[in-house]
Structures are given as structure tokens and as C-alpha cells.
Amino acid sequence: MPSEQIFDNTEIAFFLKSDSELERAYFLFKMISIEPLVRIGTAATNFALKAHLPIEGLIRASVFDHFCGGVNEEDCLPVIDKMFGKGVSSVLDYSVEGKEDEQDFDKSVKTVLNIIDFAKEIKAIPFAVFKPTGLGRFFLYEKISKGDALTETEKIEWEKVENRFDTICKKAQEANIAVLVDAEESWIQDAADMLVTKMMRKYNKNRAFVYNTLQMYRHDRFNFLKEQHKEAVEGGFVLGYKLVRGAYMEKENDRANEKKYTTPICNSKAATDANFNSALEYVVDNLENISLFAGTHNEQSSYLLMDLMHTKRLSNNDSRVWFGQLYGMSDHISFNLAAKGYNVAKYIPFGPVKDVMPYLIRRAEENTSVAGQTGRELMLLSKEKKRRKV
Numbered sequence: 103m104p105s106e107q108i109f110d111n112t113e114i115a116f117f118l119k120s121d122s123e124l125e126r127a128y129f130l131f132k133m134i135s136i137e138p139l140v141r142i143g144t145a146a147t148n149f150a151l152k153a154h155l156p157i158e159g160l161i162r163a164s165v166f167d168h169f170c171g172g173v174n175e176e177d178c179l180p181v182i183d184k185m186f187g188k189g190v191s192s193v194l195d196y197s198v199e200g201k202e203d204e205q206d207f208d209k210s211v212k213t214v215l216n217i218i219d220f221a222k223e224i225k226a227i228p229f230a231v232f233k234p235t236g237l238g239r240f241f242l243y244e245k246i247s248k249g250d251a252l253t254e255t256e257k258i259e260w261e262k263v264e265n266r267f268d269t270i271c272k273k274a275q276e277a278n279i280a281v282l283v284d285a286e287e288s289w290i291q292d293a294a295d296m297l298v299t300k301m302m303r304k305y306n307k308n309r310a311f312v313y314n315t316l317q318m319y320r321h322d323r324f325n326f327l328k329e330q331h332k333e334a335v336e337g338g339f340v341l342g343y344k345l346v347r348g349a350y351m352e353k354e355n356d357r358a359n360e361k362k363y364t365t366p367i368c369n370s371k372a373a374t375d376a377n378f379n380s381a382l383e384y385v386v387d388n389l390e391n392i393s394l395f396a397g398t399h400n401e402q403s404s405y406l407l408m409d410l411m412h413t414k415r416l417s418n419n420d421s422r423v424w425f426g427q428l429y430g431m432s433d434h435i436s437f438n439l440a441a442k443g444y445n446v447a448k449y450i451p452f453g454p455v456k457d458v459m460p461y462l463i464r465r466a467e468e469n470t471s472v473a474g475q476t477g478r479e480l481m482l483l484s485k486e487k488k489r490r491k492v
């Protein structure tokens with residue numbers, strides 16, 4: 103049934119959580135729902151890490167273990183196995199951010215290649231993932247996005263970035279694994295889009311191996327999607343798109359304010375929601391050319407996508423449609439969808455505690471600022487605690 107309200111089933115949602123994990127999750131969401139606590143906690147943690155104070159253990163026992171699979175790929179194996187037992191796939195996300203030198207970029211490539219090697223052996227990992235700034239300097243993406251000319255040295259550096267993209271996409275295609283390219287700040291996105299489109303043209307001949315990301319909090323992205331669609335039809339290739347709302351809203355608005363340009367962000371949450379849902383409809387209408395990975399914790403959008411699939415008489419496990427959530431969040435969506443046979447994958451971030459802090463801070467801020475979502479998460483955890491009489 104399409105609009106059946108499946109996400110309220112907390113038994114299915116939290117089946118994999120022990121009583122103590124359930125308690126920890128409840129406590130954690132309660133803490134990060136308090137905005138001043140997150141603000142002060144973030145500043146204190148950043149300071150403590152910079153000052154080399156021994157707080158890694160504390161971070162691990164709290165936010166890290168809830169939102170991350172571990173410090174390396176092997177740590178994530180038990181989680182991958184357990185989730186796959188309930189029909190939920192994994193996307194291993196090497197979430198180290200803010201690196202700026204060539205060695206780190208090569209290390210990111212090596213890590214993603216290892217994950218692809220590993221993924222081709224087991225069905226539980228249908229996607230690899232990387233961030234554009236994991237493979238090249240932020241400054242370079244920014245310069246190209248602005249349309250500024252590169253120096254000769256920068257041209258060589260950019261060629262290396264392009265080669266890194268190509269190495270990963272080629273390997274993914276050979277291994278029959280798709281690869282998701284995350285989206286970041288809007289002022290570096292044009293350069294990233296250019297590269298990813300090039301990869302799609304090269305590797306997405308018959309099916310989508312390479313997926314770009316559209317942040318639908320940007321009011322220009324729906325038109326961009328239509329332009330890309332036209333380009334793909336004319337160029338004889340298939341598009342892969344991860345649709346998300348976008349995780350850098352405050353940073354985007356602050357920069358636009360400071361530099362006095364019109365913000366690229368929709369002017370309200372409702373406008374972002376409408377933009378996201380229109381993109382879902384557009385993609386489902388054009389699945390012969392566009393494959394979809396809907397990265398969202400929003401229940402309405404998830405129900406909408408189920409309805410759209412039902413209207414089009416697609417099977418729940420149509421290989422062109424995936425639902426995606428982040429590890430540690432919205433298990434009620436992931437596990438209930440999987441129980442109904444939909445394709446679902448959760449990002450499992452991993453990496454050294456210190457290096458995944460930007461990721462963790464984004465999650466804490468997101469769960470603070472989007473009050474509705476945290477409230478929902480707490481309500482469901484509390485309902486399950488009562489059901490289990492914890």
C-alpha cells in the first residue's frame with residue numbers, strides 16, 4: 103500500500119538496538135536538542151582537541167559511536183552485517199574533512215578504492231562515496247567556480263584532481279559498484295559539477311555508475327537538473343542523482359550576507375521542501391534517463407517517493423531508486439522501508455575521531471536547528487523504551 107503510515111513501527115525501527123544503546127540514543131538526542139549546549143560543547147571540543155586534551159574517549163563513548171561506524175573500515179563490519187541482515191545496505195563514508203595536501207588526497211583515493219574492492223565481494227555495499235574536497239584543494243575548486251584562470255602549476259594540480267575522480271569512477275564501473283559524489287559549499291560546486299558531469303558522460307553509458315548530488319535548498323537546482331537532463335539525453339548518457347536538501351545553510355546565508363550577494367538558499371523551509379519534492383517527481387517521471395538516491399530523513403518526502411513509485415507501478419526494489427539515511431539517524435525510516443522491500447542504504451561515516459569532528463558537528467547542529475526532527479527521533483525512542491518497558 104502506498105501511503106500506509108509505516109514509519110511509526112518502532113519495533114522494526116530499533117530492532118538492532120540493545121536496551122542500553124536505546125538509552126544512549128535517547129540521552130544523546132535529548133542533549134543535542136539543547137542549542138546552547140551544542141554551541142558551548144562544540145567550542146569546548148574544538149578547543150580541547152587543538153590543545154591535545156585527552157577527550158577522545160569521551161567523544162567516542164557519546165556522539166562518535168552513535169553517528170560513526172568506527173575509526174577504520176574493519177570497525178564498521180559488524181554494523182554492516184547486522185544492518186544487511188535487516189535488508190539495509192551500507193555506504194562506507196571516509197569522513198575525514200578539511201585536508202589540504204596532495205598526500206591526503208591520494209590517501210582518500212586509496213581508501214575509496216579499497217572500499218570498492220571490498221564492496222565487490224559483498225552485496226551489502228552497493229555504493230562508494232567521496233567528497234570533491236577529499237580529492238583536491240578547496241581553493242582550486244573555488245577559483246575554477248569563479249571562472250578565474252589557473253596558473254600553470256594550478257593547471258597541473260587540477261589535472262591530478264581530475265585523474266583522481268577518473269581513477270575512482272573507472273574502478274567503480276569495473277567493479278559494478280556505483281559511486282556517489284557529495285555536494286558541499288555552493289561557491290565550489292560549479293567546478294565539482296563540471297568534473298562529475300564529465301564522469302557521468304564517460305561511465306554512465308547504460309546505467310548510472312556515477313551519481314552527483316543536488317542540494318535542493320538551492321533555488322537554482324531544479325533548473326540545473328532539467329538542463330542536465332537535456333544534456334544527458336542529447337549526449338546519450340544516463341544521470342545519477344542523489345537528492346538532498348543541503349547541510350550548509352547557515353554557512354551559505356552568512357557568506358551571502360557578509361559578501362552582499364543574494365543567497366542561493368530558498369527563502370523558507372517550505373520552499374526547500376517544495377523544491378525537493380518537485381525534483382523527486384521530475385526524476386521519477388524520467389527514470390529511463392535518471393537514477394535516484396533520495397538522501398533524506400524527511401518522512402513526507404519519503405512517503406511521497408513511495409507514492410510516486412506506486413503510481414508508476416514500479417516494484418519497491420526497482421534498481422533505479424534508492425532511499426538513503428545517515429547512520430545514527432532516522433532508523434524508523436530506513437528499517438521500515440527495508441522491511442517493505444525498498445532499496446535502502448545508510449551512510450556509515452568512519453575515520454579518526456579528530457578528523458570526523460566537522461561531520462559530527464554538522465549532525466549536532468542539524469539536530470538542534472531542525473527542532474521537528476529531533477522531537478520526532480526522541481518521541482520514537484521513548485515509544486520504543488515504553489514498548490520494551492526499559
Ligand SMILES: Cc1cc2nc3c(=O)[nH]c(=O)nc-3n(C[C@H](O)[C@H](O)[C@H](O)COP(=O)(O)OP(=O)(O)OC[C@H]3O[C@@H](n4cnc5c(N)ncnc54)[C@H](O)[C@@H]3O)c2cc1C
Pocket residue numbers: 283284285286315317319346347348349350351367368369370371372374396397398399400426427428449468472475
Ligand atoms: C544519505 C544522505 C546523504 C547526504 N549527503 C549530503 C551531501 O552530499 N551534501 C549535503 O549538503 N548534505 C547531504 N546530506 C544532508 C542533507 O542535505 C540534510 O542536511 C539532512 O538530510 C536534513 O534534511 P532532510 O531532507 O533529512 O529533511 P528535513 O529535516 O525536513 O530538512 C532539514 C533541511 O531543510 C533545509 N532548511 C531548513 N530550514 C530552512 C529554511 N529556513 N530555509 C530553507 N531551507 C531550510 C536545510 O537544508 C535543512 O538541512 C545528506 C543526507 C543524507 C541522509
